[in-house]
Amino acid sequence: MQESLQVAIVQSNLVWENPIENRLNFVDKINSISEKTVDLIVLPEMFTSGFTMNAEIVAETMEGETVSLLKELAVKKQIAITGSLVIKEDNKYYNRLVFVKPDGTIQSYNKRHGFSLAGEDKVFTSGTKKLIVSYKGWSICPLICYDLRFPVWARNTNDYDVVLYVANWPKPRISAWDALLKSRAIENMSYAIGVNRVGLDAKNYEYPGHSAIYNVLGEQITSIEPNKEQIEIVTLSKTHIEKHRRHLGFLNDKDTFSLEV
Numbered sequence: 001m002q003e004s005l006q007v008a009i010v011q012s013n014l015v016w017e018n019p020i021e022n023r024l025n026f027v028d029k030i031n032s033i034s035e036k037t038v039d040l041i042v043l044p045e046m047f048t049s050g051f052t053m054n055a056e057i058v059a060e061t062m063e064g065e066t067v068s069l070l071k072e073l074a075v076k077k078q079i080a081i082t083g084s085l086v087i088k089e090d091n092k093y094y095n096r097l098v099f100v101k102p103d104g105t106i107q108s109y110n111k112r113h114g115f116s117l118a119g120e121d122k123v124f125t126s127g128t129k130k131l132i133v134s135y136k137g138w139s140i141c142p143l144i145c146y147d148l149r150f151p152v153w154a155r156n157t158n159d160y161d162v163v164l165y166v167a168n169w170p171k172p173r174i175s176a177w178d179a180l181l182k183s184r185a186i187e188n189m190s191y192a193i194g195v196n197r198v199g200l201d202a203k204n205y206e207y208p209g210h211s212a213i214y215n216v217l218g219e220q221i222t223s224i225e226p227n228k229e230q231i232e233i234v235t236l237s238k239t240h241i242e243k244h245r246r247h248l249g250f251l252n253d254k255d256t257f258s259l260e261v
Contacts, residue, residue, distance in 0.1 A: 002136040005162075005236040008038045009222070011211040012047070012229050013199035014168075017058050019048040019085075023069060029231060035077040038233055039136060043083025044166050044197040045145045046095065051168035051201065052086075053123050059088040062098075062106070070100045078102040080135055083195075084111070084144050084166050092125040097142050097166060099133050107133055111144040112153055112261075120146075128261045132158050138238070140164055141190075148180045148194070152259060156188035156251060161241055163188055167196040171206040178210055185214035189245050191236050198227055216244050 010029055015021040030041060045051065048066050049058040060066055066085055074081050084097040087108075095111040110127025114120040130153070133140040139160040145167040147153055154163055163184050169177045177196065185192035191213060198209040213222045213234050224232045245251060 002039075002138065003238050005136060005138050005238075006037055006039045006233060007193065007213065007236060008033050008041045008231055008233045009193065009195045009211050009213065009224065010041060010043050010231050011195065011198055011209045011224055012044060014044065014047060014050040014197050014201070016050045016202040017052050017054060019058055019060070019066060022048045023066060027069070027073070030073055030077070030079075030081065033077075033079070033231065033233075035079050038079055040080045040082070042164065042166065042193060042195045043081070044195050045084045045168045046086060047083045047166075047197075048085045050197070051118070051145075051205075053119055055086050055088070055093040055123050059086045059093055061088060062108075067098060067100075067106065070098065071104050071106065074100040074102050075104050082142060082164070082166070086124075093123060094127070095120070095124050095144060097131075097144055099131070099135075099140075099142060101135065107131060109142050109144070111147065113146045113150055115146040130158075132160055138162060138236075142166070145169060148177070148184065151184065151187065152257070154184055154188065155254070155257075156190055157254075159251075160188075160190055161238070162191045162193060162236065164193040165195070167194060168201075168207060169196045169210075171208045174208050174210050178212070181212060182214050182218045182220070185216060186218040189216045189248070189251050190241065191215060198229060216241055 087096040109131040
C-alpha cells in the first residue's frame with residue numbers, strides 16, 4: 001500500500017469535435033508532467049471532442065487511436081491516465097471513462113446518468129455498473145459529470161478512498177458543481193476530485209473550470225484558477241483518510257439500501 005498518491009488534474013480547453021487536435025494538445029500536457037512526481041493524471045470528460053451529441057463523427061473503438069495513445073503514454077511514463085471519450089461498441093455509443101494503468105491494463109466505466117437536458121440519454125447508452133479501481137493500494141471510484149447530481153450512485157459502500165469526476169460543466173450552473181463536489185467528499189469521507197474543462201464550445205457554451213480536490217472534511221486542497229488552462233499536482237494521504245474515519249466514524253452509521261439499475 002502506498003501512503004501518498006500524487007494526482008495531476010489537467011484543466012484544459014477542448015477543440016470542438018477534433019480528436020486529432022485534442023490528442024496533440026494532451027500529449028503535450030501529459031509530457032510536461034514529470035513521472036517522478038505524479039502517479040495519476042486526470043483529463044476532462046470527452047477530452048477528444050468536447051461535449052457533443054454528434055457521436056458518429058468522433059466515436060472511436062477501444063482499439064482506436066486515443067486509447068492506444070493513452071496506453072503508450074501510461075506505459076512510457078509509468079503513470080496512470082484517466083478521462084472520458086466517445087466509444088462505439090456493438091453498434092452503441094458510450095460516454096466512456098478509461099483508466100489506463102502503467103502496465104498497460106485498462107479498466108472502463110460507462111456514464112450512468114445521461115444528461116437529458118442536452119439529449120445525451122437519447123444518443124448514448126447508459127452504464128449499469130460502478131467501477132472501483134485498485135491502484136497502488138488506493139481504491140478509486142471514477143464517475144462522469146452529470147453523475148455528480150446523484151449521490152446514491154456515488155455512495156461509499158465499497159470503502160473507496162477517492163471519488164473522481166471528469167466533466168464538461170457549464171458556467172451557468174458552476175455553483176452547483178462546487179457545492180456538489182464538496183458534498184461528495186464530506187458524505188463519503190473520501191477525497192473528491194473534479195476536473196472540468198475551460199473555454200467555449202461550438203454552441204457558445206462557456207466552461208469556467210473550477211477543477212478542484214476536496215479532502216474528507218470538505219476542505220479544498222487545490223488552488224487552480226478558473227477560466228484558465230492549468231495543471232495542478234496534489235498529494236493525497238492515506239493517513240488523512242484513516243485518521244478521520246477512525247475518529248469520526250460517520251460511515252459506520254450510513255443507511256443500507258439496494259439500487260435498481
